[in-house]
Amino acid sequence: MPGENVYERLGVRRIINASSWRTNVGGSLMPPPVRRAMDEAAQWFVDLGELNARAGETIARLTGAEAGLVTAGSAAGMLLEAAACMTRDDPAKIDRLPDTSGMKNEIVIHRFQRVTYDRCFRAAGAKLVEIGDSGGAFEWELEAAINERTAAVAYIFAVNQGSSIPLTRVVEIAHARGVPVIVDAAAMLPPPENLTRYVDMGADMVSFSGGKGVLGPQSTGILCGRADLIEAASMNGAPNQGIGRTAKVCKEEIAGLVTALELFVDTDHEAESARWVAMCENMASEIGRIAGLRAVYFPAKPELDEFESATPRVYVYVEDDSDLDIADVEEALKQGEPPVYCYPGEHGRALGLSPVNLMEGEDEAIIRRFREVASG
Numbered sequence: 001m002p003g004e005n006v007y008e009r010l011g012v013r014r015i016i017n018a019s020s021w022r023t024n025v026g027g028s029l030m031p032p033p034v035r036r037a038m039d040e041a042a043q044w045f046v047d048l049g050e051l052n053a054r055a056g057e058t059i060a061r062l063t064g065a066e067a068g069l070v071t072a073g074s075a076a077g078m079l080l081e082a083a084a085c086m087t088r089d090d091p092a093k094i095d096r097l098p099d100t101s102g103m104k105n106e107i108v109i110h111r112f113q114r115v116t117y118d119r120c121f122r123a124a125g126a127k128l129v130e131i132g133d134s135g136g137a138f139e140w141e142l143e144a145a146i147n148e149r150t151a152a153v154a155y156i157f158a159v160n161q162g163s164s165i166p167l168t169r170v171v172e173i174a175h176a177r178g179v180p181v182i183v184d185a186a187a188m189l190p191p192p193e194n195l196t197r198y199v200d201m202g203a204d205m206v207s208f209s210g211g212k213g214v215l216g217p218q219s220t221g222i223l224c225g226r227a228d229l230i231e232a233a234s235m236n237g238a239p240n241q242g243i244g245r246t247a248k249v250c251k252e253e254i255a256g257l258v259t260a261l262e263l264f265v266d267t268d269h270e271a272e273s274a275r276w277v278a279m280c281e282n283m284a285s286e287i288g289r290i291a292g293l294r295a296v297y298f299p300a301k302p303e304l305d306e307f308e309s310a311t312p313r314v315y316v317y318v319e320d321d322s323d324l325d326i327a328d329v330e331e332a333l334k335q336g337e338p339p340v341y342c343y344p345g346e347h348g349r350a351l352g353l354s355p356v357n358l359m360e361g362e363d364e365a366i367i368r369r370f371r372e373v374a375s376g
């Protein structure tokens with residue numbers, strides 16, 4: 001009998017996503033108004049330039065930036081940030097990317113902030129110039145790294161901030177030398193305050209994911225910032241034929257993203273947080289009672305301004321004297337019924353449980369699966 005759902009028809013298992021807004025488990029689920037907007041958008045033809053312009057105005061209004069653009073995810077936003085800073089509005093340079101000979105092509109970045117996604121800057125043809133060490137950087141290192149080839153200074157809000165130079169100081173130092181600052185804040189929403197925060201701090205362009213906490217289409221992102229740079233980003237992207245043509249966004253996704261963004265700023269984030277806290281407390285206390293396992297609840301700490309610090313989580317550890325192996329536990333959870341996907345915590349020494357994508361009752365299902373797996 002054919003399944004009710006497309007995944008059933010394809011023979012793909014439905015999983016419990018305790019992994020947070022990670023792409024490899026589907027990212028997030030779009031609320032009904034977002035799905036409706038996408039369905040409506042699928043029924044008419046429009047001029048993409050006009051649609052991008054109107055969507056950009058919505059982004060500008062909600063981020064406090066001069067201009068905005070819907071991108072194909074924060075990674076694509078990073079590609080367009082780099083491209084825009086290198087080419088500006090010069091069609092000859094736009095045509096030449098990723099060959100950056102003859103243009104400002106260096107992007108200064110904290111070594112400590114290097115992430116796998118920074119390949120998106122490099123994909124546009126930029127050369128990364130690292131400052132600092134594995135813990136942070138000094139201001140003089142930034143000052144010394146900026147020269148006549150510098151296209152931008154990048155700032156990534158990744159796993160933790162360490163002793164990174166604060167963004168406000170990076171902006172002061174870069175702007176004093178006429179260099180723009182480009183930010184990747186992919187996973188920094190919620191809290192909604194961050195939508196305006198980095199622009200307020202003086203960042204010239206900021207890139208967010210649309211398909212993480214914003215609950216827009218998983219393949220979308222939000223780019224906002226200075227009007228001239230957003231225009232240059234747009235010239236480098238689809239539907240224009242620049243380096244960003246490989247990361248196109250369709251009309252349905254644009255419609256979904258702006259709808260999700262409007263909903264996001266209207267959401268009762270305190271009520272959401274309270275729901276997340278209750279599920280975490282339940283999982284920590286019940287899983288912590290299981291022989292061989294230890295569970296620790298980590299409350300949200302949005303003030304840290306770090307990757308996912310605005311959401312609470314639970315880490316589950318295997319006790320030292322237990323026969324259980326943490327990798328086996330993780331695998332058994334994935335292969336069981338229902339399949340439960342955690343995320344790797346502390347370099348594989350813990351199983352991370354995030355409440356943000358859990359539906360009603362799934363915390364109980366997770367507890368039951370941990371009991372079954374621990375008792376063999």
Ligand SMILES: *Cc1c(COP(=O)(O)O)cnc(C)c1O
Binds near residue numbers: 075115157186187208
């Ligand atoms: C998720 C993430 C990205 C990529 O965002 P997408 O919207 O999936 O393209 C980039 N940088 C960081 C720090 C991220 O967490």
